[in-house]
Protein backbone atom coordinates (compact mmCIF):
# COMPACT_ATOMS: atom_id res chain seq x y z
CA UNK A 1 0.00 0.00 0.00
CA UNK A 2 1.23 3.48 -0.77
CA UNK A 3 2.30 5.41 2.33
CA UNK A 4 2.04 9.06 3.24
CA UNK A 5 3.93 10.80 6.04
CA UNK A 6 3.15 14.40 7.02
CA UNK A 7 4.45 16.48 9.93
CA UNK A 8 3.85 19.79 11.68
CA UNK A 9 6.56 21.64 13.56
CA UNK A 10 6.77 20.53 17.16
CA UNK A 11 5.50 23.52 19.08
CA UNK A 12 7.32 25.13 21.98
CA UNK A 13 5.60 23.70 25.00
CA UNK A 14 5.78 27.08 26.76
CA UNK A 15 3.48 28.81 24.29
CA UNK A 16 -0.25 29.18 24.59
CA UNK A 17 -1.68 27.77 21.38
CA UNK A 18 -2.86 30.37 18.87
CA UNK A 19 -4.13 30.64 15.33
CA UNK A 20 -0.61 30.09 13.92
CA UNK A 21 -0.35 26.67 15.55
CA UNK A 22 -3.87 25.82 14.40
CA UNK A 23 -3.05 26.80 10.84
CA UNK A 24 -0.17 24.37 10.33
CA UNK A 25 -1.84 21.58 12.21
CA UNK A 26 -5.12 21.78 10.32
CA UNK A 27 -3.20 21.92 7.03
CA UNK A 28 -1.49 18.66 7.94
CA UNK A 29 -4.81 17.23 9.08
CA UNK A 30 -6.46 17.98 5.74
CA UNK A 31 -3.66 16.20 3.90
CA UNK A 32 -3.74 13.26 6.28
CA UNK A 33 -7.50 12.84 6.01
CA UNK A 34 -7.49 13.16 2.23
CA UNK A 35 -4.72 10.61 1.82
CA UNK A 36 -6.52 8.16 4.08
CA UNK A 37 -9.62 8.58 1.92
CA UNK A 38 -7.70 7.73 -1.23
CA UNK A 39 -6.49 4.57 0.46
CA UNK A 40 -2.94 5.32 1.58
CA UNK A 41 -1.34 4.29 4.85
CA UNK A 42 -0.94 7.56 6.66
CA UNK A 43 1.34 8.73 9.42
CA UNK A 44 0.46 12.20 10.67
CA UNK A 45 2.78 13.50 13.37
CA UNK A 46 2.62 16.53 15.62
CA UNK A 47 4.02 17.21 19.08
CA UNK A 48 5.92 19.53 21.36
CA UNK A 49 9.46 20.87 21.62
CA UNK A 50 10.30 20.74 25.31
CA UNK A 51 13.99 21.40 25.88
CA UNK A 52 15.95 24.62 26.08
CA UNK A 53 16.49 27.80 28.00
CA UNK A 54 12.97 29.15 27.96
CA UNK A 55 11.37 26.03 29.36
CA UNK A 56 14.06 25.74 32.01
CA UNK A 57 13.51 29.34 33.04
CA UNK A 58 9.71 29.25 33.07
CA UNK A 59 9.77 26.08 35.17
CA UNK A 60 12.23 27.60 37.60
CA UNK A 61 10.02 30.63 38.08
CA UNK A 62 7.10 28.35 38.91
CA UNK A 63 9.12 26.26 41.30
CA UNK A 64 8.65 23.18 39.15
CA UNK A 65 11.04 20.87 37.39
CA UNK A 66 11.17 21.48 33.62
CA UNK A 67 9.45 18.15 33.01
CA UNK A 68 6.67 18.90 35.50
CA UNK A 69 6.15 22.26 33.85
CA UNK A 70 6.07 20.66 30.38
CA UNK A 71 3.61 18.01 31.58
CA UNK A 72 1.17 20.75 32.53
CA UNK A 73 1.69 22.90 29.45
CA UNK A 74 1.46 20.08 26.92
CA UNK A 75 -2.18 19.64 27.85
CA UNK A 76 -3.04 22.92 26.17
CA UNK A 77 -2.01 21.47 22.83
CA UNK A 78 -3.58 18.08 23.38
CA UNK A 79 -6.91 19.65 24.33
CA UNK A 80 -6.86 22.04 21.40
CA UNK A 81 -6.14 19.28 18.87
CA UNK A 82 -9.11 17.33 20.17
CA UNK A 83 -11.30 20.36 19.87
CA UNK A 84 -10.08 21.07 16.33
CA UNK A 85 -10.75 17.46 15.25
CA UNK A 86 -7.10 16.83 14.49
CA UNK A 87 -6.53 13.23 13.47
CA UNK A 88 -2.84 12.93 14.29
CA UNK A 89 -1.60 9.36 14.57
CA UNK A 90 0.99 10.26 17.18
CA UNK A 91 2.07 13.08 19.46
CA UNK A 92 5.79 13.30 20.04
CA UNK A 93 7.41 15.04 23.00
CA UNK A 94 11.13 15.64 22.83
CA UNK A 95 11.32 14.53 26.45
CA UNK A 96 10.22 11.01 25.42
CA UNK A 97 12.87 8.52 26.46
CA UNK A 98 12.89 6.91 23.00
CA UNK A 99 13.40 10.22 21.25
CA UNK A 100 16.33 11.05 23.52
CA UNK A 101 17.90 7.69 22.70
CA UNK A 102 17.62 8.30 18.97
CA UNK A 103 19.12 11.79 19.28
CA UNK A 104 22.06 10.45 21.27
CA UNK A 105 22.60 7.60 18.87
CA UNK A 106 22.68 10.04 15.95
CA UNK A 107 24.97 12.47 17.70
CA UNK A 108 27.37 9.61 18.35
CA UNK A 109 27.15 8.41 14.76
CA UNK A 110 27.95 11.88 13.42
CA UNK A 111 30.76 12.31 15.93
CA UNK A 112 32.28 8.96 14.98
CA UNK A 113 32.10 9.91 11.30
CA UNK A 114 33.96 13.13 11.97
CA UNK A 115 30.93 15.27 11.12
CA UNK A 116 30.97 16.85 14.59
CA UNK A 117 34.16 18.42 15.97
CA UNK A 118 35.15 20.41 19.05
CA UNK A 119 36.38 23.94 18.51
CA UNK A 120 36.89 27.13 20.41
CA UNK A 121 33.89 29.33 20.07
CA UNK A 122 33.88 33.06 20.40
CA UNK A 123 30.80 35.16 20.68
CA UNK A 124 29.02 37.93 22.52
CA UNK A 125 27.05 36.65 25.46
CA UNK A 126 24.05 38.31 27.03
CA UNK A 127 23.98 37.03 30.60
CA UNK A 128 20.37 37.95 31.49
CA UNK A 129 19.05 36.38 28.28
CA UNK A 130 21.58 33.58 28.51
CA UNK A 131 22.36 33.51 24.82
CA UNK A 132 25.11 34.20 22.33
CA UNK A 133 25.08 36.72 19.53
CA UNK A 134 27.48 37.24 16.66
CA UNK A 135 29.23 40.58 16.26
CA UNK A 136 26.98 41.37 13.30
CA UNK A 137 23.78 40.75 15.24
CA UNK A 138 24.57 43.25 18.01
CA UNK A 139 22.76 46.56 17.95
CA UNK A 140 25.05 49.42 19.01
CA UNK A 141 27.22 46.83 20.68
CA UNK A 142 24.34 45.62 22.86
CA UNK A 143 22.01 42.63 22.96
CA UNK A 144 19.56 43.01 20.07
CA UNK A 145 16.83 41.39 22.17
CA UNK A 146 16.95 43.27 25.46
CA UNK A 147 19.36 46.12 24.77
CA UNK A 148 21.57 45.25 27.74
CA UNK A 149 25.38 45.06 27.56
CA UNK A 150 26.98 41.85 26.32
CA UNK A 151 30.34 40.31 27.12
CA UNK A 152 32.72 38.52 24.83
CA UNK A 153 33.11 34.89 25.82
CA UNK A 154 35.40 32.27 24.47
CA UNK A 155 34.77 28.63 25.20
CA UNK A 156 34.96 25.22 23.56
CA UNK A 157 31.88 23.94 21.79
CA UNK A 158 30.91 21.22 19.36
CA UNK A 159 30.20 22.04 15.75
CA UNK A 160 28.36 20.16 13.06
CA UNK A 161 30.36 20.64 9.84
CA UNK A 162 27.45 22.04 7.89
CA UNK A 163 29.57 24.11 5.51
CA UNK A 164 30.73 20.94 3.73
CA UNK A 165 27.25 20.42 2.34
CA UNK A 166 26.60 23.80 0.79
CA UNK A 167 27.12 22.69 -2.83
CA UNK A 168 25.31 19.40 -2.37
CA UNK A 169 22.32 21.24 -0.93
CA UNK A 170 22.21 23.77 -3.76
CA UNK A 171 22.29 20.97 -6.27
CA UNK A 172 19.60 19.00 -4.45
CA UNK A 173 17.26 21.99 -4.48
CA UNK A 174 17.98 22.59 -8.17
CA UNK A 175 17.28 18.99 -9.07
CA UNK A 176 14.08 18.79 -7.00
CA UNK A 177 11.88 21.77 -7.76
CA UNK A 178 9.25 20.47 -5.32
CA UNK A 179 11.71 20.26 -2.43
CA UNK A 180 10.99 23.72 -1.11
CA UNK A 181 7.62 25.30 -1.76
CA UNK A 182 6.23 27.80 -2.52
CA UNK A 183 8.59 28.87 -5.26
CA UNK A 184 9.23 32.30 -3.77
CA UNK A 185 10.52 30.66 -0.61
CA UNK A 186 12.71 28.30 -2.60
CA UNK A 187 14.20 31.30 -4.36
CA UNK A 188 14.91 32.96 -1.04
CA UNK A 189 16.71 29.90 0.28
CA UNK A 190 18.69 29.60 -2.95
CA UNK A 191 19.57 33.28 -2.83
CA UNK A 192 20.84 32.84 0.70
CA UNK A 193 22.81 29.69 -0.13
CA UNK A 194 24.42 31.16 -3.21
CA UNK A 195 25.31 34.53 -1.81
CA UNK A 196 27.58 33.58 1.08
CA UNK A 197 29.59 30.69 2.44
CA UNK A 198 27.59 28.51 4.78
CA UNK A 199 29.02 28.37 8.30
CA UNK A 200 29.28 25.38 10.60
CA UNK A 201 26.57 24.93 13.18
CA UNK A 202 27.34 25.14 16.89
CA UNK A 203 25.32 22.27 18.33
CA UNK A 204 26.34 22.23 21.98
CA UNK A 205 25.71 24.29 25.10
CA UNK A 206 27.87 23.84 28.19
CA UNK A 207 25.88 22.52 31.12
CA UNK A 208 27.07 25.33 33.32
CA UNK A 209 24.74 27.56 31.32
CA UNK A 210 21.98 25.18 30.30
CA UNK A 211 21.11 21.83 31.80
CA UNK A 212 17.68 21.26 30.30
CA UNK A 213 18.65 19.40 27.16
CA UNK A 214 19.93 16.10 25.83
CA UNK A 215 23.43 15.29 27.04
CA UNK A 216 26.03 14.77 24.32
CA UNK A 217 26.89 11.08 24.41
CA UNK A 218 30.59 11.83 23.85
CA UNK A 219 30.92 14.67 26.38
CA UNK A 220 28.64 14.83 29.39
CA UNK A 221 29.55 18.40 30.19
CA UNK A 222 27.41 19.57 27.32
CA UNK A 223 23.82 19.35 26.16
CA UNK A 224 22.76 19.57 22.54
CA UNK A 225 21.38 22.69 20.90
CA UNK A 226 17.57 22.62 20.99
CA UNK A 227 17.08 22.72 17.20
CA UNK A 228 19.35 19.74 16.67
CA UNK A 229 17.22 17.78 19.11
CA UNK A 230 13.92 19.13 17.74
CA UNK A 231 14.50 18.49 14.05
CA UNK A 232 15.34 14.88 14.72
CA UNK A 233 11.78 14.29 15.98
CA UNK A 234 10.64 13.76 12.41
CA UNK A 235 12.91 10.77 12.16
CA UNK A 236 12.84 9.44 15.72
CA UNK A 237 9.02 9.22 15.65
CA UNK A 238 9.20 6.80 12.73
CA UNK A 239 11.16 4.49 15.02
CA UNK A 240 8.82 4.37 18.01
CA UNK A 241 5.51 6.10 17.28
CA UNK A 242 4.57 5.39 13.67
CA UNK A 243 1.80 2.89 12.94
CA UNK A 244 2.86 -0.49 11.53
CA UNK A 245 6.50 0.48 11.90
CA UNK A 246 7.52 -3.16 11.65
CA UNK A 247 6.22 -3.41 8.09
CA UNK A 248 6.37 0.12 6.74
CA UNK A 249 9.52 2.16 6.55
CA UNK A 250 8.25 5.68 7.06
CA UNK A 251 11.31 7.75 6.36
CA UNK A 252 11.52 10.06 4.36
CA UNK A 253 8.51 12.28 5.05
CA UNK A 254 6.28 13.45 2.22
CA UNK A 255 5.73 16.91 3.65
CA UNK A 256 7.16 18.93 6.49
CA UNK A 257 4.74 21.84 6.89
CA UNK A 258 6.33 24.82 8.65
CA UNK A 259 5.87 28.57 9.00
CA UNK A 260 8.08 30.84 6.93
CA UNK A 261 10.05 31.91 10.01
CA UNK A 262 11.44 28.43 10.53
CA UNK A 263 12.18 27.57 6.93
CA UNK A 264 15.96 28.03 7.20
CA UNK A 265 16.29 25.62 10.08
CA UNK A 266 14.44 23.03 8.03
CA UNK A 267 15.78 23.72 4.55
CA UNK A 268 19.39 24.20 5.63
CA UNK A 269 20.11 22.64 9.03
CA UNK A 270 17.83 19.63 8.69
CA UNK A 271 18.73 18.91 5.07
CA UNK A 272 22.47 18.99 5.75
CA UNK A 273 22.09 16.90 8.91
CA UNK A 274 20.37 14.24 6.81
CA UNK A 275 23.06 14.46 4.14
CA UNK A 276 25.74 13.91 6.75
CA UNK A 277 23.80 10.86 7.94
CA UNK A 278 23.50 9.52 4.37
CA UNK A 279 19.76 9.54 4.83
CA UNK A 280 17.21 10.48 2.18
CA UNK A 281 15.85 14.03 2.35
CA UNK A 282 12.13 14.66 2.81
CA UNK A 283 10.17 15.01 -0.39
CA UNK A 284 8.91 18.46 0.41
CA UNK A 285 9.22 21.29 2.91
CA UNK A 286 6.35 23.74 2.62
CA UNK A 287 6.62 27.14 4.29
CA UNK A 288 3.30 28.86 4.85
CA UNK A 289 2.73 32.55 5.54
CA UNK A 290 1.76 34.35 8.72
CA UNK A 291 -1.60 35.59 9.93
CA UNK A 292 -2.06 39.14 11.02
CA UNK A 293 -5.19 40.14 12.93
CA UNK A 294 -7.23 43.08 11.66
CA UNK A 295 -4.18 44.16 9.73
CA UNK A 296 -1.81 44.10 12.69
CA UNK A 297 0.86 41.72 13.82
CA UNK A 298 -0.52 39.33 16.40
CA UNK A 299 1.07 39.87 19.79
CA UNK A 300 0.34 39.43 23.43
CA UNK A 301 1.10 43.04 24.19
CA UNK A 302 -1.37 44.26 21.58
CA UNK A 303 -3.90 41.92 23.11
CA UNK A 304 -5.02 40.74 19.67
CA UNK A 305 -3.95 37.10 19.86
CA UNK A 306 -6.75 35.02 18.36
CA UNK A 307 -7.69 32.33 20.83
CA UNK A 308 -8.65 29.25 18.84
CA UNK A 309 -10.78 27.86 21.66
CA UNK A 310 -12.91 30.96 21.51
CA UNK A 311 -13.32 30.90 17.73
CA UNK A 312 -14.44 27.28 17.86
CA UNK A 313 -16.81 28.01 20.70
CA UNK A 314 -18.44 30.93 18.93
CA UNK A 315 -18.32 29.95 15.26
CA UNK A 316 -17.86 26.18 15.14
CA UNK A 317 -14.84 24.11 14.35
CA UNK A 318 -15.62 23.47 10.68
CA UNK A 319 -16.26 27.10 9.84
CA UNK A 320 -12.92 28.00 11.37
CA UNK A 321 -11.08 25.23 9.50
CA UNK A 322 -12.77 26.20 6.25
CA UNK A 323 -12.05 29.89 6.63
CA UNK A 324 -8.32 29.44 7.18
CA UNK A 325 -7.89 27.58 3.92
CA UNK A 326 -10.45 29.35 1.76
CA UNK A 327 -9.54 32.89 2.62
CA UNK A 328 -5.83 32.89 1.81
CA UNK A 329 -3.57 31.03 -0.61
CA UNK A 330 -1.45 28.66 1.44
CA UNK A 331 2.04 30.10 1.29
CA UNK A 332 1.03 33.77 1.41
CA UNK A 333 0.41 35.91 4.47
CA UNK A 334 -3.20 36.46 5.45
CA UNK A 335 -5.32 38.67 7.63
CA UNK A 336 -7.77 37.30 10.16
CA UNK A 337 -10.85 39.26 11.14
CA UNK A 338 -14.19 38.23 12.54
CA UNK A 339 -15.86 40.17 9.76
CA UNK A 340 -14.15 38.13 7.09
CA UNK A 341 -14.96 34.94 8.98
CA UNK A 342 -18.66 35.80 9.21
CA UNK A 343 -18.79 36.73 5.53
CA UNK A 344 -17.35 33.37 4.55
CA UNK A 345 -19.72 31.51 6.83
CA UNK A 346 -22.75 33.34 5.48
CA UNK A 347 -21.89 33.16 1.81
CA UNK A 348 -19.95 29.97 1.09
CA UNK A 349 -21.15 27.83 3.95
CA UNK A 350 -24.67 28.91 4.90
CA UNK A 351 -25.81 30.14 1.53
CA UNK A 352 -24.10 27.83 -0.95
CA UNK A 353 -23.43 24.54 0.80
CA UNK A 354 -25.74 24.51 3.82
CA UNK A 355 -28.70 25.71 1.86
CA UNK A 356 -28.13 23.17 -0.88
CA UNK A 357 -28.10 20.29 1.56
CA UNK A 358 -31.16 21.42 3.46
CA UNK A 359 -33.08 22.09 0.23
CA UNK A 360 -32.34 18.61 -1.09
CA UNK A 361 -33.34 16.88 2.12
CA UNK A 362 -36.49 18.98 2.40
CA UNK A 363 -37.56 18.09 -1.14
CA UNK A 364 -36.89 14.41 -0.59
CA UNK A 365 -39.03 14.63 2.51
CA UNK A 366 -41.83 16.45 0.79
CA UNK A 367 -41.99 14.44 -2.44
CA UNK A 368 -40.76 11.01 -1.38
CA UNK A 369 -41.39 10.83 2.34
CA UNK A 370 -37.60 10.86 2.98
CA UNK A 371 -36.91 7.70 1.00
CA UNK A 372 -34.27 7.86 -1.76
CA UNK A 373 -36.17 7.49 -5.06
CA UNK A 374 -35.15 5.17 -7.91
CA UNK A 375 -33.84 7.35 -10.77
CA UNK A 376 -35.13 6.72 -14.26
CA UNK A 377 -32.06 8.16 -15.97
CA UNK A 378 -28.52 9.27 -15.13
CA UNK A 379 -27.62 12.94 -15.42
CA UNK A 380 -24.31 12.45 -17.19
CA UNK A 381 -23.05 15.98 -16.77
CA UNK A 382 -23.49 16.08 -13.01
CA UNK A 383 -22.22 12.53 -12.69
CA UNK A 384 -18.99 13.19 -14.55
CA UNK A 385 -18.40 16.47 -12.73
CA UNK A 386 -18.96 14.77 -9.37
CA UNK A 387 -16.67 11.87 -10.19
CA UNK A 388 -13.90 14.02 -11.59
CA UNK A 389 -13.44 16.42 -8.67
CA UNK A 390 -11.26 13.91 -6.84
CA UNK A 391 -8.50 13.93 -9.46
CA UNK A 392 -8.29 17.67 -9.48
CA UNK A 393 -8.33 17.78 -5.69
CA UNK A 394 -5.50 15.28 -5.65
CA UNK A 395 -3.41 17.41 -7.99
CA UNK A 396 -3.96 20.55 -5.96
CA UNK A 397 -3.33 18.90 -2.63
CA UNK A 398 -0.04 17.48 -3.89
CA UNK A 399 1.21 21.06 -3.96
CA UNK A 400 -0.79 22.07 -0.88
CA UNK A 401 -3.05 24.34 -2.94
CA UNK A 402 -5.91 24.05 -0.48
CA UNK A 403 -7.77 27.01 -1.85
CA UNK A 404 -7.89 25.52 -5.32
CA UNK A 405 -9.03 22.18 -3.97
CA UNK A 406 -11.92 24.02 -2.29
CA UNK A 407 -12.67 25.84 -5.54
CA UNK A 408 -13.07 22.47 -7.24
CA UNK A 409 -15.48 21.28 -4.59
CA UNK A 410 -17.45 24.49 -4.86
CA UNK A 411 -17.89 24.04 -8.63
CA UNK A 412 -19.92 20.98 -7.71
CA UNK A 413 -21.85 22.96 -5.09
CA UNK A 414 -22.60 25.59 -7.73
CA UNK A 415 -23.54 23.04 -10.38
CA UNK A 416 -26.01 21.31 -8.06
CA UNK A 417 -27.62 24.57 -7.00
CA UNK A 418 -27.97 25.56 -10.62
CA UNK A 419 -29.33 22.16 -11.55
CA UNK A 420 -32.12 22.52 -8.99
CA UNK A 421 -32.96 25.99 -10.22
CA UNK A 422 -33.12 24.78 -13.82
CA UNK A 423 -35.07 21.61 -13.16
CA UNK A 424 -37.51 23.26 -10.79
CA UNK A 425 -38.55 20.11 -8.94
CA UNK A 426 -41.47 22.02 -7.40
CA UNK A 427 -42.98 22.42 -10.89
CA UNK A 428 -42.33 18.79 -11.79
CA UNK A 429 -44.14 17.78 -8.63
CA UNK A 430 -47.26 19.56 -9.77
CA UNK A 431 -47.89 17.52 -12.89
CA UNK A 432 -48.26 13.74 -13.21
CA UNK A 433 -45.97 13.74 -16.31
CA UNK A 434 -43.20 15.20 -14.21
CA UNK A 435 -43.17 12.44 -11.64
CA UNK A 436 -40.65 10.22 -13.38
CA UNK A 437 -38.22 13.09 -13.94
CA UNK A 438 -38.71 14.26 -10.38
CA UNK A 439 -37.34 10.93 -9.16
CA UNK A 440 -34.20 11.37 -11.23
CA UNK A 441 -33.73 14.97 -10.18
CA UNK A 442 -34.03 14.23 -6.48
CA UNK A 443 -31.80 11.20 -6.79
CA UNK A 444 -29.20 13.26 -8.64
CA UNK A 445 -29.02 15.98 -6.03
CA UNK A 446 -28.93 13.54 -3.13
CA UNK A 447 -26.16 11.53 -4.76
CA UNK A 448 -24.45 14.85 -5.56
CA UNK A 449 -24.41 15.88 -1.93
CA UNK A 450 -23.07 12.46 -0.98
CA UNK A 451 -20.06 13.19 -3.19
CA UNK A 452 -19.77 16.64 -1.68
CA UNK A 453 -19.77 15.30 1.83
CA UNK A 454 -16.83 13.04 1.05
CA UNK A 455 -14.93 15.85 -0.63
CA UNK A 456 -15.42 18.28 2.22
CA UNK A 457 -14.48 15.65 4.79
CA UNK A 458 -10.76 16.51 4.90
CA UNK A 459 -11.61 20.16 5.49
CA UNK A 460 -14.78 19.86 7.56
CA UNK A 461 -15.02 16.37 9.01
CA UNK A 462 -17.87 17.10 11.39
CA UNK A 463 -20.19 18.51 8.72
CA UNK A 464 -19.28 15.72 6.32
CA UNK A 465 -20.34 13.11 8.82
CA UNK A 466 -23.56 15.01 9.56
CA UNK A 467 -24.51 14.99 5.87
CA UNK A 468 -23.58 11.36 5.46
CA UNK A 469 -25.66 10.36 8.43
CA UNK A 470 -28.64 12.27 7.06
CA UNK A 471 -28.12 10.15 3.92
CA UNK A 472 -28.02 7.02 6.05
CA UNK A 473 -24.36 6.38 5.14
CA UNK A 474 -22.35 7.58 8.13
CA UNK A 475 -20.15 4.49 8.15
CA UNK A 476 -18.88 4.92 4.62
CA UNK A 477 -16.35 7.63 5.48
CA UNK A 478 -14.16 5.23 7.42
CA UNK A 479 -13.31 3.24 4.34
CA UNK A 480 -10.78 4.35 1.74
CA UNK A 481 -13.89 5.67 0.18
CA UNK A 482 -12.42 7.94 -2.49
CA UNK A 483 -10.59 5.09 -4.09
CA UNK A 484 -13.79 3.67 -5.44
CA UNK A 485 -16.37 6.39 -5.24
CA UNK A 486 -18.57 5.88 -8.25
CA UNK A 487 -21.88 7.43 -9.12
CA UNK A 488 -24.75 5.37 -7.80
CA UNK A 489 -23.39 4.62 -4.32
CA UNK A 490 -26.53 5.96 -2.70
CA UNK A 491 -29.05 3.10 -2.77
CA UNK A 492 -32.65 3.84 -3.76
CA UNK A 493 -34.94 2.92 -0.90
CA UNK A 494 -32.55 4.29 1.75
CA UNK A 495 -34.39 6.11 4.51
CA UNK A 496 -33.11 9.64 5.01
CA UNK A 497 -32.75 11.23 8.41
CA UNK A 498 -33.49 14.69 9.63
CA UNK A 499 -30.58 17.04 10.04
CA UNK A 500 -30.16 20.31 11.89
CA UNK A 501 -28.98 23.25 9.76
CA UNK A 502 -25.29 22.76 8.98
CA UNK A 503 -24.18 26.37 9.00
CA UNK A 504 -26.89 28.69 10.28
CA UNK A 505 -26.54 32.21 8.90
CA UNK A 506 -25.04 34.62 11.37
CA UNK A 507 -27.20 37.70 11.63
CA UNK A 508 -25.84 41.13 12.43
CA UNK A 509 -27.21 40.90 15.96
CA UNK A 510 -25.68 37.48 16.56
CA UNK A 511 -22.40 38.70 15.20
CA UNK A 512 -22.44 41.56 17.67
CA UNK A 513 -23.21 39.13 20.47
CA UNK A 514 -20.37 36.86 19.51
CA UNK A 515 -17.97 39.75 19.24
CA UNK A 516 -19.06 40.88 22.63
CA UNK A 517 -18.41 37.50 24.09
CA UNK A 518 -15.08 37.37 22.30
CA UNK A 519 -14.31 40.70 23.87
CA UNK A 520 -15.36 39.25 27.20
CA UNK A 521 -17.48 42.28 28.01
CA UNK A 522 -19.63 41.20 30.84
CA UNK A 523 -23.32 41.80 30.35
CA UNK A 524 -25.68 41.65 33.27
CA UNK A 525 -28.55 39.42 32.48
CA UNK A 526 -32.07 39.90 33.79
CA UNK A 527 -31.96 36.28 34.71
CA UNK A 528 -29.82 35.86 37.80
CA UNK A 529 -28.62 32.38 36.82
CA UNK A 530 -25.76 31.64 34.47
CA UNK A 531 -25.13 28.28 32.91
CA UNK A 532 -22.12 26.16 33.75
CA UNK A 533 -20.68 26.79 30.28
CA UNK A 534 -20.99 30.53 30.85
CA UNK A 535 -18.91 30.12 33.97
CA UNK A 536 -16.46 27.91 32.10
CA UNK A 537 -15.67 30.81 29.80
CA UNK A 538 -13.89 32.53 32.66
CA UNK A 539 -10.35 31.22 32.73
CA UNK A 540 -9.19 31.51 36.33
CA UNK A 541 -5.57 30.74 37.11
CA UNK A 542 -3.40 30.60 40.17
CA UNK A 543 -0.82 33.35 39.86
CA UNK A 544 2.29 34.27 41.78
CA UNK A 545 3.12 37.95 42.16
CA UNK A 546 6.69 38.49 40.95
CA UNK A 547 6.90 42.28 41.02
CA UNK A 548 4.73 45.10 42.34
CA UNK A 549 4.92 48.89 42.23
CA UNK A 550 2.65 51.89 42.63
CA UNK A 551 1.37 53.60 39.52
CA UNK A 552 2.37 57.25 39.54
CA UNK A 553 -0.52 59.58 40.16
CA UNK A 554 -2.78 56.99 41.76
CA UNK A 555 -3.07 55.96 45.41
CA UNK A 556 -5.15 52.95 44.53
CA UNK A 557 -3.59 51.34 41.47
CA UNK A 558 -0.66 48.97 41.58
CA UNK A 559 1.21 47.54 38.63
CA UNK A 560 1.93 43.86 39.19
CA UNK A 561 3.85 41.29 37.22
CA UNK A 562 2.16 37.98 37.89
CA UNK A 563 3.26 34.54 36.79
CA UNK A 564 0.26 32.52 35.65
CA UNK A 565 2.28 30.04 33.62
CA UNK A 566 3.40 33.07 31.63
CA UNK A 567 4.17 36.56 32.84
CA UNK A 568 1.31 39.03 32.84
CA UNK A 569 1.20 42.69 33.70
CA UNK A 570 -1.86 43.36 35.81
CA UNK A 571 -3.14 46.64 37.16
CA UNK A 572 -4.99 46.13 40.42
CA UNK A 573 -6.91 48.66 42.50
CA UNK A 574 -5.74 47.35 45.85
CA UNK A 575 -3.14 49.98 46.68
CA UNK A 576 -5.04 51.39 49.67
CA UNK A 577 -4.94 48.06 51.50
CA UNK A 578 -1.74 46.47 50.23
CA UNK A 579 1.78 47.79 49.88
CA UNK A 580 3.78 46.58 46.85
CA UNK A 581 6.34 44.87 49.11
CA UNK A 582 3.84 42.62 50.88
CA UNK A 583 2.39 41.44 47.58
CA UNK A 584 5.57 40.03 46.08
CA UNK A 585 5.59 36.26 46.43
CA UNK A 586 1.86 36.06 47.20
CA UNK A 587 -0.38 33.55 45.46
CA UNK A 588 -3.47 35.08 43.88
CA UNK A 589 -6.34 34.13 41.61
CA UNK A 590 -6.29 35.75 38.16
CA UNK A 591 -8.96 36.05 35.47
CA UNK A 592 -6.56 35.28 32.65
CA UNK A 593 -8.76 35.70 29.59
CA UNK A 594 -10.08 39.15 30.27
CA UNK A 595 -9.64 41.50 27.35
CA UNK A 596 -6.61 43.71 28.07
CA UNK A 597 -7.49 47.27 29.02
CA UNK A 598 -5.47 50.38 29.86
CA UNK A 599 -5.72 51.93 33.31
CA UNK A 600 -3.95 55.27 33.70
CA UNK A 601 -2.07 54.45 30.51
CA UNK A 602 -0.81 51.09 31.80
CA UNK A 603 -2.02 47.94 30.11
CA UNK A 604 -3.66 45.39 32.34
CA UNK A 605 -3.63 41.85 30.98
CA UNK A 606 -5.99 40.24 33.45
CA UNK A 607 -7.65 40.84 36.79
CA UNK A 608 -7.06 39.71 40.36
CA UNK A 609 -9.91 38.37 42.41
CA UNK A 610 -10.46 40.32 45.59
CA UNK A 611 -13.34 41.10 47.91
CA UNK A 612 -14.25 44.11 50.02
CA UNK A 613 -14.62 47.84 49.58
CA UNK A 614 -12.24 50.35 48.07
CA UNK A 615 -10.60 50.98 51.42
CA UNK A 616 -10.49 47.50 52.85
CA UNK A 617 -9.83 44.76 50.36
CA UNK A 618 -8.87 41.11 50.80
CA UNK A 619 -7.13 39.31 47.97
CA UNK A 620 -8.41 35.81 47.25
CA UNK A 621 -5.58 33.37 47.67
CA UNK A 622 -5.48 29.53 47.51
CA UNK A 623 -5.49 27.84 50.85
CA UNK A 624 -2.51 25.62 49.93
CA UNK A 625 0.68 26.29 48.04
CA UNK A 626 -0.01 25.61 44.34
CA UNK A 627 2.14 26.12 41.24
CA UNK A 628 1.47 29.21 39.17
CA UNK A 629 -0.69 28.59 36.12
CA UNK A 630 -2.92 25.93 37.67
CA UNK A 631 -6.53 26.35 36.62
CA UNK A 632 -9.15 27.23 39.19
CA UNK A 633 -12.41 25.34 38.70
Ligand code: MSP
Pocket residue numbers: 008009010011012015019020021023024049230231232233258259260261262289290291292298
Ligand atom coordinates in the same frame (compact mmCIF):
# COMPACT_ATOMS: atom_id res chain seq x y z
N1 MSP B 1 9.77 24.55 18.21
C1 MSP B 1 9.96 25.22 16.98
C2 MSP B 1 9.76 24.29 15.83
C3 MSP B 1 10.61 23.07 15.83
S1 MSP B 1 10.25 22.03 14.52
C4 MSP B 1 11.44 20.90 14.51
C5 MSP B 1 8.97 26.38 16.85
N2 MSP B 1 7.91 26.31 17.63
S2 MSP B 1 6.76 27.39 17.67
O1 MSP B 1 5.83 27.00 18.68
O2 MSP B 1 7.28 28.71 17.79
O3 MSP B 1 6.15 27.19 16.27
C6 MSP B 1 5.18 27.87 15.88
C7 MSP B 1 4.73 27.61 14.48
O4 MSP B 1 3.64 28.48 14.37
C8 MSP B 1 5.74 27.98 13.39
O5 MSP B 1 5.56 27.18 12.25
C9 MSP B 1 5.34 29.41 13.07
O6 MSP B 1 5.59 29.77 11.76
C10 MSP B 1 3.85 29.36 13.31
N3 MSP B 1 3.33 30.67 13.62
C11 MSP B 1 3.54 31.45 14.73
N4 MSP B 1 2.84 32.60 14.60
C12 MSP B 1 2.16 32.60 13.43
C13 MSP B 1 1.21 33.43 12.81
N5 MSP B 1 0.87 34.61 13.30
N6 MSP B 1 0.65 32.99 11.67
C14 MSP B 1 0.92 31.76 11.14
N7 MSP B 1 1.79 30.95 11.70
C15 MSP B 1 2.56 31.42 12.75
O7 MSP B 1 9.20 27.25 16.06
